[in-house]
Amino acid sequence: xxxxSETAAPPLxxxxxxxxxxxxxxxxxxxxxxxxDRVASDMAERLAAVLRDFQRxxxxxxxxxxxxxxxxxxxxxxxxxxxxxxEAEPLGLPPQSLDLAVSALxxxxxxxxxxxxxxxxxxxxxxxxxxxxxIGGDTLxxxxxxxxxxxxxxxxxxxxxxxxxxDLREIGALLQRTGFALPVTDxxxxxxxxxSAFALMADLRRMGATNILIERRRLPTRRATLxxxxxxxxERFADSDRRIRATFDxxxxxxWAPHESQQQPLRPGSAKANLATAVTGxxxx
Numbered sequence: 001x002x003x004x005s006e007t008a009a010p011p012l013x014x015x016x017x018x019x020x021x022x023x024x025x026x027x028x029x030x031x032x033x034x035x036x037d038r039v040a041s042d043m044a045e046r047l048a049a050v051l052r053d054f055q056r057x058x059x060x061x062x063x064x065x066x067x068x069x070x071x072x073x074x075x076x077x078x079x080x081x082x083x084x085x086x087e088a089e090p091l092g093l094p095p096q097s098l099d100l101a102v103s104a105l106x107x108x109x110x111x112x113x114x115x116x117x118x119x120x121x122x123x124x125x126x127x128x129x130x131x132x133x134x135i136g137g138d139t140l141x142x143x144x145x146x147x148x149x150x151x152x153x154x155x156x157x158x159x160x161x162x163x164x165x166x167d168l169r170e171i172g173a174l175l176q177r178t179g180f181a182l183p184v185t186d187x188x189x190x191x192x193x194x195x196s197a198f199a200l201m202a203d204l205r206r207m208g209a210t211n212i213l214i215e216r217r218r219l220p221t222r223r224a225t226l227x228x229x230x231x232x233x234x235e236r237f238a239d240s241d242r243r244i245r246a247t248f249d250x251x252x253x254x255x256w257a258p259h260e261s262q263q264q265p266l267r268p269g270s271a272k273a274n275l276a277t278a279v280t281g282x283x284x285x
Contacts, residue, residue, distance in 0.1 A: 099125055193245055
Protein backbone atom coordinates (compact mmCIF):
# COMPACT_ATOMS: atom_id res chain seq x y z
CA UNK A 1 0.00 0.00 0.00
CA UNK A 2 1.36 3.42 -0.88
CA UNK A 3 2.37 5.76 1.89
CA UNK A 4 -0.14 8.67 2.13
CA SER A 5 2.73 11.16 1.83
CA GLU A 6 3.97 9.53 -1.39
CA THR A 7 0.74 9.48 -3.40
CA ALA A 8 -0.27 12.07 -6.01
CA ALA A 9 -0.03 15.69 -4.93
CA PRO A 10 -3.17 16.88 -3.12
CA PRO A 11 -5.25 19.76 -4.51
CA LEU A 12 -4.11 23.18 -3.34
CA UNK A 13 -7.00 24.81 -1.49
CA UNK A 14 -5.13 27.32 0.66
CA UNK A 15 -2.51 29.99 -0.01
CA UNK A 16 0.28 29.49 2.61
CA UNK A 17 1.90 32.87 1.90
CA UNK A 18 -1.43 34.63 2.39
CA UNK A 19 -1.98 32.72 5.64
CA UNK A 20 1.32 34.03 7.01
CA UNK A 21 0.40 37.55 5.92
CA UNK A 22 -3.02 37.31 7.58
CA UNK A 23 -1.46 36.04 10.82
CA UNK A 24 1.07 38.87 10.76
CA UNK A 25 -1.82 41.30 10.40
CA UNK A 26 -3.62 39.64 13.31
CA UNK A 27 -0.57 40.15 15.53
CA UNK A 28 -0.47 43.84 14.59
CA UNK A 29 -4.20 44.27 15.28
CA UNK A 30 -3.99 42.43 18.60
CA UNK A 31 -4.99 38.76 18.37
CA UNK A 32 -8.44 37.50 19.34
CA UNK A 33 -7.26 34.51 21.33
CA UNK A 34 -10.36 33.21 23.11
CA UNK A 35 -10.56 29.98 21.08
CA UNK A 36 -6.85 29.28 21.41
CA ASP A 37 -7.02 30.00 25.17
CA ARG A 38 -9.82 27.44 25.50
CA VAL A 39 -7.98 24.83 23.43
CA ALA A 40 -4.71 25.31 25.33
CA SER A 41 -6.49 24.84 28.66
CA ASP A 42 -8.30 21.73 27.38
CA MET A 43 -5.05 20.31 26.02
CA ALA A 44 -3.36 20.68 29.40
CA GLU A 45 -6.30 18.86 31.05
CA ARG A 46 -6.22 16.03 28.51
CA LEU A 47 -2.49 15.52 28.95
CA ALA A 48 -2.87 15.59 32.74
CA ALA A 49 -5.02 12.45 32.42
CA VAL A 50 -2.21 10.59 30.60
CA LEU A 51 0.05 8.80 33.09
CA ARG A 52 3.20 9.29 31.08
CA ASP A 53 6.32 11.44 31.16
CA PHE A 54 7.01 13.42 28.00
CA GLN A 55 10.63 14.48 27.82
CA ARG A 56 10.86 15.44 24.15
CA UNK A 57 7.87 17.13 22.56
CA UNK A 58 7.07 19.34 19.57
CA UNK A 59 4.31 21.89 18.99
CA UNK A 60 3.41 21.78 15.29
CA UNK A 61 2.25 25.06 13.78
CA UNK A 62 0.30 26.50 16.72
CA UNK A 63 -0.04 30.29 16.48
CA UNK A 64 0.69 32.19 19.69
CA UNK A 65 2.16 31.08 23.01
CA UNK A 66 -0.94 29.73 24.74
CA UNK A 67 -0.15 26.04 24.31
CA UNK A 68 3.48 26.45 25.30
CA UNK A 69 2.43 28.33 28.45
CA UNK A 70 -0.32 25.82 29.31
CA UNK A 71 2.06 22.85 29.01
CA UNK A 72 4.91 24.47 30.88
CA UNK A 73 6.10 22.02 33.53
CA UNK A 74 4.11 19.15 31.99
CA UNK A 75 6.64 18.28 29.29
CA UNK A 76 10.41 18.38 29.34
CA UNK A 77 11.56 20.03 26.13
CA UNK A 78 8.85 21.52 23.89
CA UNK A 79 10.20 22.56 20.48
CA UNK A 80 8.16 24.95 18.34
CA UNK A 81 7.91 23.74 14.73
CA UNK A 82 6.45 26.06 12.09
CA UNK A 83 4.36 24.63 9.31
CA UNK A 84 6.38 24.47 6.07
CA UNK A 85 6.22 27.53 3.82
CA UNK A 86 5.37 25.24 0.90
CA GLU A 87 3.76 21.82 0.79
CA ALA A 88 6.94 20.30 -0.67
CA GLU A 89 9.03 21.15 2.40
CA PRO A 90 9.29 18.53 5.19
CA LEU A 91 8.88 19.32 8.88
CA GLY A 92 12.49 18.31 9.43
CA LEU A 93 11.78 16.08 12.44
CA PRO A 94 14.11 13.05 12.80
CA PRO A 95 12.41 9.65 12.88
CA GLN A 96 11.42 8.36 16.34
CA SER A 97 12.66 11.50 18.05
CA LEU A 98 9.56 12.62 20.00
CA ASP A 99 7.59 11.34 22.98
CA LEU A 100 4.78 13.78 22.23
CA ALA A 101 3.57 15.98 19.37
CA VAL A 102 0.79 18.55 19.75
CA SER A 103 -0.91 21.15 17.58
CA ALA A 104 -3.66 23.70 18.19
CA LEU A 105 -5.85 25.40 15.57
CA UNK A 106 -3.35 25.08 12.72
CA UNK A 107 -4.17 21.90 10.78
CA UNK A 108 -7.35 23.24 9.13
CA UNK A 109 -5.23 25.32 6.74
CA UNK A 110 -2.89 22.51 5.62
CA UNK A 111 -3.24 21.45 1.98
CA UNK A 112 -1.63 18.02 2.44
CA UNK A 113 -2.92 16.91 5.82
CA UNK A 114 -2.30 13.17 5.17
CA UNK A 115 1.32 13.92 4.31
CA UNK A 116 1.79 16.07 7.41
CA UNK A 117 0.25 13.42 9.69
CA UNK A 118 2.49 10.75 8.16
CA UNK A 119 5.55 12.88 8.97
CA UNK A 120 4.40 13.37 12.56
CA UNK A 121 3.71 9.65 12.91
CA UNK A 122 7.26 8.83 11.79
CA UNK A 123 8.72 11.41 14.18
CA UNK A 124 7.11 9.76 17.22
CA UNK A 125 8.93 7.12 19.23
CA UNK A 126 7.06 3.82 19.65
CA UNK A 127 4.17 4.50 22.05
CA UNK A 128 4.56 8.25 21.48
CA UNK A 129 1.41 10.39 21.61
CA UNK A 130 -0.10 12.77 19.05
CA UNK A 131 -2.70 15.22 20.40
CA UNK A 132 -4.18 18.03 18.33
CA UNK A 133 -7.16 20.31 17.94
CA UNK A 134 -8.32 21.77 14.64
CA ILE A 135 -11.25 23.77 13.35
CA GLY A 136 -13.74 21.59 11.46
CA GLY A 137 -17.32 20.40 11.20
CA ASP A 138 -19.96 23.13 10.97
CA THR A 139 -17.66 26.01 11.86
CA LEU A 140 -19.00 29.35 10.56
CA UNK A 141 -21.92 27.64 8.87
CA UNK A 142 -24.04 30.72 9.56
CA UNK A 143 -21.59 33.07 7.82
CA UNK A 144 -21.25 30.69 4.88
CA UNK A 145 -25.03 30.51 4.37
CA UNK A 146 -25.55 34.25 4.67
CA UNK A 147 -22.77 35.17 2.27
CA UNK A 148 -24.10 32.65 -0.27
CA UNK A 149 -27.61 34.07 -0.02
CA UNK A 150 -26.44 37.69 -0.28
CA UNK A 151 -24.18 37.03 -3.26
CA UNK A 152 -26.86 35.08 -5.10
CA UNK A 153 -29.23 37.98 -4.61
CA UNK A 154 -26.88 40.92 -5.17
CA UNK A 155 -24.15 39.56 -7.44
CA UNK A 156 -26.01 36.77 -9.27
CA UNK A 157 -23.32 34.25 -8.34
CA UNK A 158 -21.60 32.68 -5.33
CA UNK A 159 -17.86 32.74 -4.61
CA UNK A 160 -15.92 30.65 -2.03
CA UNK A 161 -15.94 32.57 1.25
CA UNK A 162 -15.53 30.05 4.07
CA UNK A 163 -13.04 27.18 3.84
CA UNK A 164 -14.36 23.62 3.55
CA UNK A 165 -13.79 21.93 6.90
CA UNK A 166 -13.19 18.25 7.58
CA ASP A 167 -15.70 16.39 9.72
CA LEU A 168 -15.15 14.04 12.63
CA ARG A 169 -15.36 10.79 10.64
CA GLU A 170 -12.93 12.00 8.00
CA ILE A 171 -10.33 12.88 10.62
CA GLY A 172 -10.73 9.53 12.40
CA ALA A 173 -10.28 7.65 9.13
CA LEU A 174 -7.24 9.76 8.28
CA LEU A 175 -5.56 8.90 11.58
CA GLN A 176 -5.95 5.22 10.76
CA ARG A 177 -4.68 5.66 7.20
CA THR A 178 -1.54 7.42 8.39
CA GLY A 179 -0.62 4.63 10.82
CA PHE A 180 -1.73 5.84 14.23
CA ALA A 181 -2.82 3.25 16.77
CA LEU A 182 -5.82 3.67 19.10
CA PRO A 183 -7.14 6.77 17.27
CA VAL A 184 -9.73 8.88 19.09
CA THR A 185 -11.68 11.92 17.85
CA ASP A 186 -14.30 14.12 19.46
CA UNK A 187 -15.73 17.59 18.90
CA UNK A 188 -16.15 20.61 21.15
CA UNK A 189 -18.83 22.95 19.80
CA UNK A 190 -18.41 26.58 20.83
CA UNK A 191 -21.19 29.05 20.04
CA UNK A 192 -20.08 32.68 20.28
CA UNK A 193 -22.47 35.62 20.21
CA UNK A 194 -21.74 38.94 18.53
CA UNK A 195 -23.44 42.31 18.15
CA SER A 196 -23.33 41.98 14.37
CA ALA A 197 -21.83 40.05 11.47
CA PHE A 198 -19.25 42.82 11.15
CA ALA A 199 -18.09 42.24 14.74
CA LEU A 200 -17.65 38.54 13.90
CA MET A 201 -15.63 39.40 10.79
CA ALA A 202 -13.43 41.73 12.84
CA ASP A 203 -12.67 38.86 15.22
CA LEU A 204 -11.84 36.58 12.29
CA ARG A 205 -9.31 39.15 11.07
CA ARG A 206 -7.77 39.25 14.54
CA MET A 207 -7.56 35.42 14.50
CA GLY A 208 -5.78 35.47 11.15
CA ALA A 209 -8.65 33.31 9.92
CA THR A 210 -10.13 35.26 7.02
CA ASN A 211 -10.40 33.86 3.50
CA ILE A 212 -7.15 32.30 2.21
CA LEU A 213 -8.73 30.04 -0.40
CA ILE A 214 -6.81 30.04 -3.67
CA GLU A 215 -10.13 30.14 -5.57
CA ARG A 216 -11.38 33.16 -3.62
CA ARG A 217 -12.79 36.16 -5.46
CA ARG A 218 -9.98 38.70 -5.85
CA LEU A 219 -12.17 41.81 -6.22
CA PRO A 220 -13.34 43.67 -3.09
CA THR A 221 -16.79 42.71 -1.89
CA ARG A 222 -19.43 45.27 -2.83
CA ARG A 223 -20.81 47.30 0.06
CA ALA A 224 -24.37 46.36 -0.90
CA THR A 225 -23.47 42.67 -0.71
CA LEU A 226 -21.89 43.06 2.74
CA UNK A 227 -24.86 44.98 4.08
CA UNK A 228 -27.30 42.41 2.70
CA UNK A 229 -25.23 39.57 4.20
CA UNK A 230 -25.35 41.24 7.63
CA UNK A 231 -29.10 41.77 7.28
CA UNK A 232 -29.72 38.11 6.38
CA UNK A 233 -27.51 37.02 9.29
CA UNK A 234 -29.59 39.06 11.70
CA GLU A 235 -32.81 37.66 10.29
CA ARG A 236 -31.76 33.99 10.41
CA PHE A 237 -29.34 33.63 13.31
CA ALA A 238 -30.14 36.27 15.93
CA ASP A 239 -31.41 35.64 19.45
CA SER A 240 -34.20 37.61 21.09
CA ASP A 241 -31.71 40.31 22.13
CA ARG A 242 -30.68 40.69 18.44
CA ARG A 243 -27.18 39.36 18.99
CA ILE A 244 -26.12 36.86 16.36
CA ARG A 245 -24.65 33.36 16.86
CA ALA A 246 -21.47 31.98 15.30
CA THR A 247 -20.56 28.29 15.52
CA PHE A 248 -16.98 27.05 15.97
CA ASP A 249 -16.45 23.27 16.00
CA UNK A 250 -13.10 22.24 17.48
CA UNK A 251 -12.21 18.69 16.46
CA UNK A 252 -9.88 16.89 18.84
CA UNK A 253 -7.75 14.07 17.51
CA UNK A 254 -5.27 11.78 19.19
CA UNK A 255 -3.36 8.64 18.35
CA TRP A 256 -0.29 6.68 19.36
CA ALA A 257 2.71 5.41 17.49
CA PRO A 258 2.24 1.63 17.49
CA HIS A 259 3.93 -0.41 20.24
CA GLU A 260 3.62 -4.04 21.28
CA SER A 261 2.42 -3.07 24.75
CA GLN A 262 -0.76 -1.47 23.40
CA GLN A 263 -4.12 -3.20 23.45
CA GLN A 264 -4.62 -5.19 20.26
CA PRO A 265 -7.88 -6.25 18.60
CA LEU A 266 -8.65 -9.97 18.72
CA ARG A 267 -7.89 -12.02 15.64
CA PRO A 268 -11.00 -13.24 13.80
CA GLY A 269 -12.11 -16.60 15.22
CA SER A 270 -10.08 -16.29 18.43
CA ALA A 271 -13.00 -15.54 20.76
CA LYS A 272 -13.50 -17.98 23.65
CA ALA A 273 -17.31 -17.75 23.68
CA ASN A 274 -19.87 -17.42 20.93
CA LEU A 275 -22.38 -14.59 20.57
CA ALA A 276 -25.39 -16.73 21.55
CA THR A 277 -23.76 -17.57 24.89
CA ALA A 278 -22.96 -13.91 25.55
CA VAL A 279 -26.55 -12.84 24.84
CA THR A 280 -28.51 -15.63 26.53
CA GLY A 281 -26.10 -16.67 29.23
CA UNK A 282 -26.58 -20.34 28.19
CA UNK A 283 -24.10 -22.63 26.55
CA UNK A 284 -25.07 -25.00 23.73
CA UNK A 285 -22.65 -27.64 25.05
